[in-house]
Amino acid sequence: MKKFKFQILFALVALLFASCTNDDPKPEYPSLKGDFVVCEGGFNKNNGAISFYSAEVSDNNIFKSVNGRDLGDVVTDFEVVDTLGFIVVNNSQKVELVRMRDFKSVETIDDQQLTYPRFVKQATKSTVYISNGSMDGEVLIYDFKKFELVGKIAVGQGPEMMVKIADKMYVANSGGWGADNTISVIDINTSKVVSTIEVGFGTTVLKADAENNLWAFSRGAYDANWQLSDAKIYKISTKTDAVVNSFAIPATLATFGTNLLAVSPKGYVYYISDAVYKMDIDAEVLPTEKWLDQALYGIEVNPDYNTVYGMDANNNKVLLMNEADASVLSSYSSTSNYPNSVYFNN
Structure with missing residues (x-):
């Protein structure tokens, strides 16, 4: 009798386990370690996407492949926080969370x-910051364990990219549909703006180098003919929160991209204007020689491999290039529309 009861109990446990397994099937992909390409998509086209590439997988719309629906309109960012992936969908006014x-x-x-x-950027062990607003800007604080809004911080107009260094979050204020030329510095312990750094108009990019200097790319302001002028690059000390050097870009920007600067662990800055240029982080003047004679839509450096990734939005392609001489090592062809950046989940 005891043996019979044990068999019934074992069968019930097995049935329960099978039921849980059916509700939670094995992942379609062997691993999600790889390169996540953020593809904006066309404005009002509802075709923003995340393209994923690894040694085993090539999928130009992984969210739709897994979830059976489109992400939405204009995807601007992807960030992994803890066990979750945060996908910012700007014109759909939402953030999608995936495991x-x-x-x-x-x-x-x-x-x-x-x-x-x-x-989006992780601030503390349980919170993320989301930059928000095209005019009067703010940073929204969400508890990502409870999926709840827990606070907001007023910053400049049109906040864009953020960088966390130690206990400070740096927020690029682009101006959005207005005008702004500042970087807001937030103390993540108090959720207060503790200082403001003046830079150029239209600052969209913030990146940190290995020495914890902050690099900002200011695209400038639009003139009467809707041409961007007065683009500049700034090097900022995060010890003093002061500009230590600024570089006026002589060429007119030949791209509408916003992710126009990247920093490598080896101590180089890559930036885009009429072409791609490369300079040392300790340089005092801008280079005159083009590193790559092509105006890309965005640029990144894989920190583990020192490979430069160039986003070619005209052909929906990502070029993987040797960091020394720009020779193409490989490419991701046929990404989704308008690739602008890459998240490296190494």
């Missing part, structure tokens, strides 16, 4: 506070 073991959607943040979300 990083299979890319299944687990939550959509689309409350009325998200009027113009741009970028």
Whole structure:
């Protein structure tokens, strides 16, 4: 009798386990270690996407492949925080959360506070910051364990990319549809703006180098003919939160991209204007020789491999280039529309 009861109990446990397994199937992909390419898509086209590439997988729209639906309109950022992937969908006014073991959607943040979300960055062990707003800007604070809005911080107009260094979060204020030429510095312990750094107009990019200097790319202001002029690069000490050098870009920007600067662990800065240029982080003047004679839409450096990734939005392609001489090592062809950046999940 005892043996019979044990067999029944074992069968029930097995049935329960099987039921759980059916509700939570094995991931479609062997691993989500690889390169996540953020593809904006066309404005009002609802075709923004994340393209994923690894040694085993090539998928130009992994969110749709896994979840059976489109992400939305204008994807601007992807960031992995803890076990979750955060996908910012600007013109759909939402942030999609996926679990990083299979890319299944687990939550959509689309409350009325998200009027113009741009970028996301982890602030503390339980919170993320989301830059938000095209005019009067703010940083929204979300508890990502509870999926709740827990605070907001007023910053400059049109906040864009953010960089966290130690206990400070740096926020690029691009001006959005207005005008701004500042970087807001937030103390993440108090959620207060503790200083403001003056840079150029239209600052969209912030990147940190290995010495914790902050690099900002200011695209400048539009003139009467809708041409960007007065683009500049700034090197900022995060010890003093002061500009230590600025570089006026002589060429007119030949791209509408916003992710126009990248920094490598080897101590080089790559930036885009009429072409791609490369300079040392200790340089005092801009280079005159082109590193790559092509105006890309965005640029990144894989920190583990020192490989430069160039986003070619005209051909929906990503070039993987040797960091020394720009020779093409390989490429990701046929990404989704308008690739602008890469998240390296190494």
